[in-house]
Amino acid sequence: MELLKIYECLCDRTRLRLLNLLSHGPLCVCHFQEILGEPQVKISKHLAYLRARGLVDVERQGSWMIYELPFKPSRELRANLACLQDCAAEEAVFRRDLARLRKVDLACAPVAAVRRTGARGRCC
Amino acid sequence: MELLKIYECLCDRTRLRLLNLLSHGPLCVCHFQEILGEPQVKISKHLAYLRARGLVDVERQGSWMIYELPFKPSRELRANLACLQDCAAEEAVFRRDLARLRKVDLACAPVAAVRRTGARGRCC
């Protein structure tokens, strides 16, 4: 994966927040909405942007779309995501997002479980 | 330093090349021109961009402007520059630039020496 493409994905605040969250596991769109507090279109378009460039994968689960980091990320991507995670720990926005992530994970069935069991219901 | 600002600086190929070179020591503008083979305006404007955001420092030495990485980079900047250097080693453009850098360093008096001794003359 070309290095420049990675940085192009990282140079937007919303996308940084999305990737920061995804570093902790797969998530569906409504979770992102809930956590970021941003309109659905915005989230959806940035996820499409990331997807088009191979930074995230998607899998449909019923009517939910579950996004996650690639299973086998390239060396460059891995290095940069590690770097991001390291640096994000120092900035309030990202820490707040992670705090909200924990709450959501308690409220909703974690995506991983949904996948395994196929359990559904309303999301957020 | 805000993480997003760093990535905004990294999301352009020319700036990546400049920073890659600067990771190996200070350089003046004409060296960048020589190595990148890009017009002076382009180089100069990208250096100004980086400077305005604190990614590089400048020092005038006679009629030359010597650019270098900040003496005390922030934690985030340090991490990302390390990551860049690591990843850049895998991509041809960056390796070619470094090869040319070595030649320029032999041909011109290295910038560091110029600074110490004040030795001058024509540059490139």
Added chain:
DNA sequence: GATTCATATTCCTTTGCAGGTATATGTTTC
């Protein structure tokens, strides 16, 4: 099968560069 839910896509407007040309500024040299 109509409705609701979850998400994506289209269309539009605005904005931030990127790149080029021309010109300005500051420095050295003769």
Added chain:
DNA sequence: GAAACATATACCTGCAAAGGAATATGAATC
């Protein structure tokens, strides 16, 4: 101090991409 050199700035054009509103798609539910 005029000319040559090194670099920066102003101005213009084009384009990608961000954000919002409206709409489309596709799945689940009743």
